[in-house]
Amino acid sequence: MKRILVFGMNQNPGGVESFIMNYFREFNREKLALDFLCNSNDKIAYEDELISKGARIFHLTARSKNPVRYYWEMYRFFKKYASDYQAIWVNINSLANIDYLKFARYFGIPVRIVHSHNSQNMDTKLREKLHNHNRDRIEKWATDFWACSHEAAKWFYNQETIGKVKIIPNAINxxxxxxxxxxxxxxxxxxxxxxxxxxxxxxxxxxxxxxxxxxxxxxxxxxxxxxxxxxxxxxxxxxxxxxxxxxxxxxxxxxxxxxxxxxxxxxxxxxxxxxxxxxxxxxxxxxxxxxxxxxxxxxxxxxxxxxxxxxxxxxxxxxxxxxxxxxxxxxxxxxxxxxxxxxxxxxxxxxxxxxxxxxxxxxxxxxxxxx
CATH class of the missing domain: 3.40.50.2000 (Glycogen Phosphorylase B;)
Structure with missing residues (x-):
């Protein structure tokens, strides 16, 4: 059985959460196990269902609440658990924060997937600048590049990366x-x-x-x-x-x-x-x-x-x-x-x-x- 660490779930049962759950429910859990890393101590959407189906949920302090604690907990988590995982799958709306990919690379997770779920900046100007900065460096930290649509890929990745992107459909039941x-x-x-x-x-x-x-x-x-x-x-x-x-x-x-x-x-x-x-x-x-x-x-x-x-x-x-x-x-x-x-x-x-x-x-x- 292969084990993958997933980032992208939060408290709100929104589009990204629904996307992840739609696939999670269909995967063969004897072949593929998903665990979840969350940047909040609050209970995430579908947490009870995830746990009942064998997933582990790991909560970190939000960076916005306590940056020092956030990085310390991130370091401890990856140092302890990175060897459990063959891949990390990071589902995000922007590249403003790619800490999870950086820690995953540092601690040796071999496959690092970044997955775009939006086609335009919906954050502050600062986060837009961070996104643009990281977009030109994302190939240093990620190994695989996914998007939910061609429009999401065009906004999220630069011209050098766009040819490597795979489109993953937001499929539903x-x-x-x-x-x-x-x-x-x-x-x-x-x-x-x-x-x-x-x-x-x-x-x-x-x-x-x-x-x-x-x-x-x-x-x-x-x-x-x-x-x-x-x-x-x-x-x-x-x-x-x-x-x-x-x-x-x-x-x-x-x-x-x-x-x-x-x-x-x-x-x-x-x-x-x-x-x-x-x-x-x-x-x-x-x-x-x-x-x-x-x-x-x-x-x-x-x-x-x-x-x-x-x-x-x-x-x-x-x-x-x-x-x-x-x-x-x-x-x-x-x-x-x-x-x-x-x-x-x-x-x-x-x-x-x-x-x-x-x-x-x-x-x-x-x-x-x-x-």
Whole structure:
């Protein structure tokens, strides 16, 4: 059995965490064991499940809280455990902090994979400078270079490295997201959505996800149809600001903030259209799950690469267009697009490369060949 150390999980069950878990659940644990290194003492997402399936979880003090303790704990960890691992797999949104790769190299972990999950800087200017600095030196510390999409690769790596990058699909379990009329009816009844057309969104309440723009588009849409509402599934630092904006635009009774939910597939079933106008992404899982549910989807051109378009009822629109043009485009979609049935979705996913059963077999084979 080969053992790999994974970095990239934190407390929030977001896209990177879901990506890792989708593959972890499918890997043959008699051949490939994954352990997890976390830069926080807080419990990470899915920790109980990981432990129940044999994974070890190692917590370090966050560098931002106590840098001296962080480096000391990192040193002690790698000195004690590095010999247990044939590889380290670092899942990150930027190269601002590559300490894990540096320690792994110093203590002799032979295979060091860095995996890009974003296509644009979402941190401070300082971290952007650190990312650019490390990008030109990453081949000193890593041996293998992965990305979730071609766009994520182009931003993350320099021209010398880009030719060595492997694209690893953000594959999902299609059957975990299939439409349920029972779940749809229950949620729509519980939240009094029965007579409404529901625009739905799943994501952290954060400037990257662009929920402010969604609310402004919704306000414009009210000018020519009043049966539409917006349901936002997720939590984040922009919550209070978004609530205030909804009040300012007099759509507070049309916007539903339902927080973090564990039953995402049921919420997808309750939606009528999935709305995802992100400012930038790597390759987000939420629109893939929405496609598995059969939902019509409207994304920004910046939100998801065309390579992840699986179904035909998914449409792209530019963020260069104003809210009124988006509202008119949405109105047209509401009148002309419908949810796909299971048979069509299944065929599309089997051909796409985003079916986790197939993708996990391929990635497991790649990892075993590396180590």
């Amino acid at each position: 299609m059957n975990a997201s299939i439409f349920s009329s029972e779940a749809r009816n229950k949620i729509r009844t519980d939240y009094a959505l029965d007579n409404k057309f529901v625009l739905g969104h799943v994501g952290r309440l954060h400037f990257q996800k662009n929920q402010e723009f969604m609310i402004r588009v919704l306000a414009k849409l009210q000018e020519f149809r009043n049966d539409v509402c917006l349901v936002l599934v997720g939590q984040g630092e922009d919550l209070d600001k978004l609530k205030l904006l909804a009040e300012e635009l007099s759509v507070q009774d049309k916007v539903y903030f339902v927080g973090v939910q564990s039953n995402i597939s049921e919420w997808l079933s309750a939606f009528d259209l999935f709305f995802f106008p992100s400012k930038f992404e790597g390759l987000p899982l939420a629109p893939l799950e929405a496609q598995a549910n059969g939902l019509p989807i409207l994304l920004s051109e910046e939100a998801m690469p065309q390579e992840a378009k699986i179904n035909e009822n998914i449409f792209y629109y530019s963020l260069k267009a104003d809210e009124e043009r988006w509202a008119k485009f949405l109105d047209e979609m509401i009148r002309t697009t419908t949810r796909l049935d299971y048979e069509d979705i299944r065929d599309n996913f089997e051909k796409s490369g985003y079916d986790i059963k197939i993708a996990a077999q391929n990635l497991e084979k790649q990892l075993l060949e590396l180590v």
